[in-house]
Amino acid sequence: MGMKMTSTTFASATVNVLPAITFIMALTFRLESVNWKKFHSVAKVIGTVITVSGAMVMTLYKGPAFQIIKGGGAIEHHGGAANDEPSEQNWVxxxxxxxxxCCSWAGFFILQVSIAN
Structure with a gap:
């Protein structure tokens, strides 16, 4: 049911942002700190920005359709009254x-670290 409520592109991009969400949550809970004088801290911030930017581009860019199989007879659409496109409320x-x-998953990772330490 849940997969019919959004696009596969958005789902893939959202799951790929999981490390960035985990890092932001760790910053929020003060389990992680950023020292702008240390290279690894700056690298984490830059990686988070690149990850989120890439996911946004992947989700928002509407390029040409990619068709693996050319021709009309290979794939039939049994359309009609049932539409596969999610409605506006389903997208939300x-x-x-x-x-x-993703936030729950990131919270689970943070919980594991605090239990392990």
């Missing part, structure tokens, strides 16, 4: 579900 709920899933 799908986005909320995906972001909350």
């Amino acid at each position: 709920m799908g986005t909320v579900y995906l972001i909350s899933s």
Whole structure:
């Protein structure tokens, strides 16, 4: 049910942002600190910005359609009344579900670190 509420592109991009979400949550909970004089701290921030930027480009860019199989007979669409495109409300709920899933997953990683230490 949840996968019909958003696009596969958005789902893939959101899951790929999981390390950035984990880093931001760790900063929020003061489990991670950024020292601008240390190279590894600056690298983490730059990596987070690049990750989020790449996910945004991947989600928002509407390029030409990529077709693996050319021709009309190979893939049939059994359309009609049932439309595979999610409605506007489903897009909103799908986005909320995906972001909350990634935040929960990141929270689980943070919980594991605090339990292990």
